[in-house]
Amino acid sequence: xxxxxxxxxxxxxxxxxxxxxxxxxxxxxxxxxxxxxxxxxxxxxxxxxxxxxxxxxxxxxxxxxxxxxxxxxxxxxxxxxxxxxxxxxxxxxxxxxxxxxxxxxxxxxxxxxxxxxxxxxxxxxxxxxxxxxxxxxxxxxxxxxxxxxxxxxxxxxxxxxxxxxxxxxxxxxxxxxxxxxxxxxxxxxxxxxxxxxxxxxxxxxxxxxxxxxxxxxxxxxxxxxxxxxxxxxxxxxxxxxxxxxxxxxxxxxxxxxxxxxxxxxxxxxxxxxxxxxxxxxxxxxxxxxxxxxxxxxxxxxxxxxxxxxxxxxxxxxxxxxxxxxxxxxxxxxxxxxxxxxxxxxxxxxxxxxxxxxxxxxxxxxxxxxxxxxxxxxxxxxxxxxxxxxxxxxxxxxxxxxxxxxxxxxxxxxxxxxxxxxxxxxxxxxxxxxxxxxxxxxxxxxxxxxxxxxxxxxxxxxxxxxxxxxxxxxxxxxxxxxxxxxxxxxxxxx
Amino acid sequence: xxxxxxxxxxxxxxxxxxxxxxxxxxxxxxxxxxxxxxxxxxxxxxxxxxxxxxxxxxxxxxxxxxxxxxxxxxxxxxxxxxxxxxxxxxxxxxxxxxxxxxxxxxxxxxxxxxxxxxxxxxxxxxxxxxxxxxxxxxxxxxxxxxxxxxxxxxxxxxxxxxxxxxxxxxxxxxxxxxxxxxxxxxxxxxxxxxxxxxxxxxxxxxxxxxxxxxxxxxxxxxxxxxxxxxxxxxxxxxxxxxxxxxxxxxxxxxxxxxxxxxxxxxxxxxxxxxxxxxxxxxxxxxxxxxxxxxxxxxxxxx
Numbered sequence: 008x009x010x011x012x013x014x015x016x017x018x019x020x021x022x023x024x025x026x027x028x029x030x031x032x033x034x035x036x037x038x039x040x041x042x043x044x045x046x047x048x049x050x051x052x053x054x055x056x057x058x059x060x061x062x063x064x065x066x067x068x069x070x071x072x073x074x075x076x077x078x079x080x081x082x083x084x085x086x087x088x089x090x091x092x093x094x095x096x097x098x099x100x101x102x103x104x105x106x107x108x109x110x111x112x113x114x115x116x117x118x119x120x121x122x123x124x125x126x127x128x129x130x131x132x133x134x135x136x137x138x139x140x141x142x143x144x145x146x147x148x149x150x151x152x153x154x155x156x157x158x159x160x161x162x163x164x165x166x167x168x169x170x171x172x173x174x175x176x177x178x179x180x181x182x183x184x185x186x187x188x189x190x191x192x193x194x195x196x197x198x199x200x201x202x203x204x205x206x207x208x209x210x211x212x213x214x215x216x217x218x219x220x221x222x223x224x225x226x227x228x229x230x231x232x233x234x235x236x237x238x239x240x241x242x243x244x245x246x247x248x249x250x251x252x253x254x255x256x257x258x259x260x261x262x263x264x265x266x267x268x269x270x271x272x273x274x275x276x277x278x279x280x281x282x283x284x285x286x287x288x289x290x291x292x293x294x295x296x297x298x299x300x301x302x303x304x305x306x307x308x309x310x311x312x313x314x315x316x317x318x319x320x321x322x323x324x325x326x327x328x329x330x331x332x333x334x335x336x337x338x339x340x341x342x343x344x345x346x347x348x349x350x351x352x353x354x355x356x357x358x359x360x361x362x363x364x365x366x367x368x369x370x371x372x373x374x375x376x377x378x379x380x381x382x383x384x385x386x387x388x389x390x391x392x393x394x395x396x397x398x399x400x401x402x403x404x405x406x407x408x409x410x411x412x413x414x415x416x417x418x419x420x421x422x423x424x425x426x427x428x429x430x431x432x433x434x435x436x437x438x439x440x441x442x443x444x445x446x447x448x449x450x451x452x453x454x455x456x457x458x459x460x461x462x463x464x465x466x467x468x469x470x471x472x473x474x475x476x477x478x479x480x481x482x483x484x485x486x487x488x489x490x491x492x493x494x495x496x497x498x499x500x
Numbered sequence: 501x502x503x504x505x506x507x508x509x510x511x512x513x514x515x516x517x518x519x520x521x522x523x524x525x526x527x528x529x530x531x532x533x534x535x536x537x538x539x540x541x542x543x544x545x546x547x548x549x550x551x552x553x554x555x556x557x558x559x560x561x562x563x564x565x566x567x568x569x570x571x572x573x574x575x576x577x578x579x580x581x582x583x584x585x586x587x588x589x590x591x592x593x594x595x596x597x598x599x600x601x602x603x604x605x606x607x608x609x610x611x612x613x614x615x616x617x618x619x620x621x622x623x624x625x626x627x628x629x630x631x632x633x634x635x636x637x638x639x640x641x642x643x644x645x646x647x648x649x650x651x652x653x654x655x656x657x658x659x660x661x662x663x664x665x666x667x668x669x670x671x672x673x674x675x676x677x678x679x680x681x682x683x684x685x686x687x688x689x690x691x692x693x694x695x696x697x698x699x700x701x702x703x704x705x706x707x708x709x710x711x712x713x714x715x716x717x718x719x720x721x722x723x724x725x726x727x728x729x730x731x732x733x734x735x736x737x738x739x740x741x742x743x744x745x746x747x748x749x750x751x752x753x754x755x756x757x758x759x760x761x762x763x764x765x766x767x768x769x770x771x772x773x774x775x776x777x778x779x780x781x782x783x784x785x786x787x788x789x790x791x792x793x794x795x796x797x798x799x800x801x802x
Binding site: 259 | 529532533534535622623625626688689692694695696697698699700767768769770771772773774775776777
């Protein structure tokens with residue numbers, strides 16, 4: 008079906024000259040995008056590119072079934088355009104973001120308010136959706152939380168213990184990551200990319216490195232791609248294990264909670280074994296990597312990995328064997344598959360709703376073109392499903408890692424990339440542990456970044472959390488939240 | 501002189517021993533999880549620290565914010581004075597003291613909820629609402645348990661009620677009272693005393709805004725309540741009156757320790773229930789106590 012699309016097609020981790028991206032007047036552009044979305048495309052990125060006092064809109068779509076991406080742009084314009092959101096809710100945050108950054112008004116947007124800031128004020132200073140009625144009470148949580156977590160504000164409309172509506176206001180950690188990239192890459196760029204979301208360092212660093220390589224028209228050496236794939240799965244293992252422990256902790260189930268906290272550290276130490284940093288900082292860089300994994304250390308890694316995997320297996324088995332835990336997880340915080348598709352959920356949250364969405368499988372790039380772990384899907388969409396997908400992915404990632412560690416490719420680890428091509432658009436998707444990390448770069452006439460767009464999976468998925476809470480008990484919010492475990496800073500950028 | 505000394509010993513048992521129980525529970529939990537855990541005396545340190553701190557008051561709160569915890573603590577102290585300590589008996593014992601004890605416990609709950617509502621915060625309001633809704637069932641179970649003891653012994657004074665064992669219904673009563681103990685003291689599976697998540701708290705949510713000495717008073721009162729329920733449980737189930745004073749003291753201490761370790765094990769091995777399921781478990785406790793009543797009434801006569 009994508010064969011007939013007017014959009015320009017490109018594969019993941021590739022680039023396209025800016026001139027070859029089709030350009031239409033904005034009305035036609037929005038209509039074309041709506042058509043593609045209606046035919047099952049997914050919105051990966053939707054952003055503005057300033058040009059001579061006006062702004063162009065750029066859309067990056069994914070045709071998952073066809074394993075291809077598509078892109079198009081509008082002519083520069085100012086003022087308003089016909090909003091996509093009423094027909095395609097997955098566009099709602101993107102349109103709000105464009106409105107906030109470039110002042111382009113999506114006409115007909117049902118809930119137009121800032122995404123990250125209100126002209127100099129705190130993020131909560133907008134209007135919140137209110138439910139009327141004498142028995143309705145409003146509960147405001149955050150931005151300062153009881154645990155050691157990031158700041159975010161949650162506004163619940165409740166009837167007794169039942170949540171009727173939840174609105175989430177983020178943006179407290181807006182650091183200006185995208186703005187800092189303009190005119191780049193700078194010396195600090197790689198470090199900044201590694202901290203877009205600190206727990207997804209490998210995913211974001213890989214996406215950025217891939218962009219740089221795509222812009223240069225090269226690829227990292229195979230051995231570097233192999234090492235990136237290994238580090239990505241280690242990151243997934245550490246975070247999934249930590250999340251299962253945190254979920255157990257939230258329902259006061261101590262055995263798994265205590266064990267998983269420790270095992271998460273074991274997995275992080277494996278990343279440290281490769282590059283010296285537990286979160287994988289410095290492991291990925293454009294052109295390859297600096298830290299090789301020679302045979303002796305690879306063997307050590309394999310041994311320690313086997314031990315940690317066996318420990319995880321045991322700790323997770325306790326969780327599934329406890330009826331009291333299952334009764335807490337089942338039918339709590341359900342997101343229905345139709346909702347998930349509508350709001351464009353990605354990553355494990357989408358897979359827990361029965362949607363087969365995995366960049367490693369749908370849009371393989373790098374080492375994943377040669378070696379794949381099977382996609383884990385669970386149909387029920389509740390907390391149980393999200394926990395279950397995590398535990399199954401731990402098994403699959405573990406098996407994948409043991410497989411890959413046994414057969415490393417030979418060769419160089421680093422190859423100096425050439426200078427980025429001028430006036431080129433590059434797209435890179437990476438399946439981080441939360442889901443699809445999307446980086447899009449557009450270079451100017453001298454090959455510097457004219458616009459760099461980052462879409463963290465959390466940007467898609469926070470809406471899923473809000474929907475999961477509808478009709479749920481407010482006391483179930485913590486386990487619903489933990490089952491998504493979305494990034495605040497990845498959203499705030 | 502003797503009376504004064506006795507009273508001092510009694511108060512020492514209740515006031516000084518009480519904060520040990522949460523420490524034991526935490527030690528058991530840490531031990532099961534393979535951790536070292538906080539010191540057994542941690543609550544004593546916490547109380548001392550809180551007592552030295554100043555109080556942060558909401559500008560909205562009325563004096564009830566501080567009076568509530570104080571009255572609750574005094575009510576709990578009054579309740580424990582009425583509970584007999586094995587061979588030593590109660591400091592104060594009269595016909596119908598069991599009713600006074602139940603009412604004092606209810607007064608303590610009322611005052612804690614009152615102080616919570618004083619802050620005008622949604623969290624405290626939710627916590628208070630949850631506390632009193634579950635209390636409806638927990639108190640029913642407690643009343644049924646006391647009633648079965650009354651029927652069993654034909655007395656309405658705690659000292660005589662608690663002396664013999666609960667007879668054939670002892671097992672039912674033990675299960676029922678242990679469930680009430682967990683619910684009344686906000687332990688897993690009803691509440692999670694360790695949680696930092698305001699939205700899921702019951703008791704903890706009510707005291708979020710308290711600080712300094714009022715918080716210390718609340719925490720100390722909670723530990724006294726835990727001790728009171730473990731003593732009640734032990735004495736209701738075991739035939740304390742038939743033992744020599746020395747053996748009875750040992751049994752009492754052993755019973756309290758067993759109940760405390762039991763709480764720790766439950767917390768280690770069981771996840772917390774969803775709020776919708778809590779009434780089910782509490783209803784089970786009510787039924788257990790009602791069946792104990794039935795056994796005492798029909799079985800005792802046969």
